Amino acid sequence: MSFSTLVSDLTYRDSTHSPRPSAPSHTASTNTARSHLSRAQSSYASTAATSVSISGSISSQLHGGYSHPLARQWQAERQLTKSMLIYPLFITDNPDECTPIPSLPGQKRLGINKLIPLLTPLIAKGLKSVILFGVPLAPTAKDALGTAADDPLGPVIAGLRLLRRAFPQLFLVADVCLCEYTSHGHCGILHDDGSLNNTLSVDRISDVALAYAEAGAHCVAPSDMNDGRIRAIKLKLIESGIAHRVVLMSYSAKFSGCLYGPFRDAAGSVPSFGDRRCYQLPPGGRGLARRAIRRDIEEGADIIMVKPASQYLDIISDAKDIGKDLPVAAYQVSGEYAMIHAAAKAGVFDLKTMAFESTEGILRAGASIVVSYFTPEFLEWLDT
């Protein structure tokens, strides 16, 4: 048998993967494939040869199990649904603001007056949840303690109150951190030497989380990475009598790196000195991530988050393994979103195909919640 006959045989069998109106009948195609195979046995790889001999193993024949599009969908343990998605919103202190964020195509910084018009059509398409980030623009809004984070008139608390009233079914997550509100741009309160004062930071962060929960957040999600903040927040929620109605989602495995760049542009939260490497995890630190996940579960987290997502699929898998009894969330961060957009624009791949592929990887690794800037697109795409 010539090589070209073998190739044409393989090509022929490949073409049967997608059903076509002109495809030969099942019996005919099976017979043809068999006779080609028996002629090819001498030169074919041994696995192919044994797969058709009755005495050999037949488990090497996989294609039949996913030749139909529906059978391919069934291969996934989890398929993306609208209820898995959380959409990030950047809310400013200027009520009428509506400014595109250049590094995050399609995303905007919004004033409080723009929230209802943005969300009404998305909710009609099946949006179930948003995560709120405050972006104070007024230069006076920032100080060393991040006082504006829980300003009752500030963008997050005002946004929570408004959205709770306007959309009672919408699940509201509040990101909890100080970096958008501190003059130095770090995620807590600092010692004189510029390092994080963990004790003061945890006390402050847990006060802010409580204020968001009291303003109507269904879920508070501390992203600051101070040690012990999950326990402190849980205790304050319990003391205030609202722990039974608030989900505590910990950004347990949040890695440092350059993938948060577009977010920091959007939120104006670039640190004024230094970086976040002494509190966000080192990118190679799988063991640290596992310790942080175990610790946060022990301290009372209800959901574990891994962030970024696509470069940390092993960590998502670890989180699911360690936290068998908790949902795992993954944050496909600003840099991941911007990279996919940039590559699609450069013609490297199709945007929608890549958005789905990246999300499939994240779900396959073990996440069942995805924070994604693609949410509005997915609400469309999942309908078609």
Ligand SMILES: NCc1[nH]cc(CCC(=O)O)c1CC(=O)O
């Ligand atoms: N601590 C605040 C926070 N919460 C979520 C993100 C990143 C989200 C993104 O990049 O999309 C950040 C930025 C950071 O840690 O610098």
Ligand SMILES: [Zn+2]
């Ligand atoms: Zn922060």
Ligand SMILES: [Zn+2]
């Ligand atoms: Zn306090």
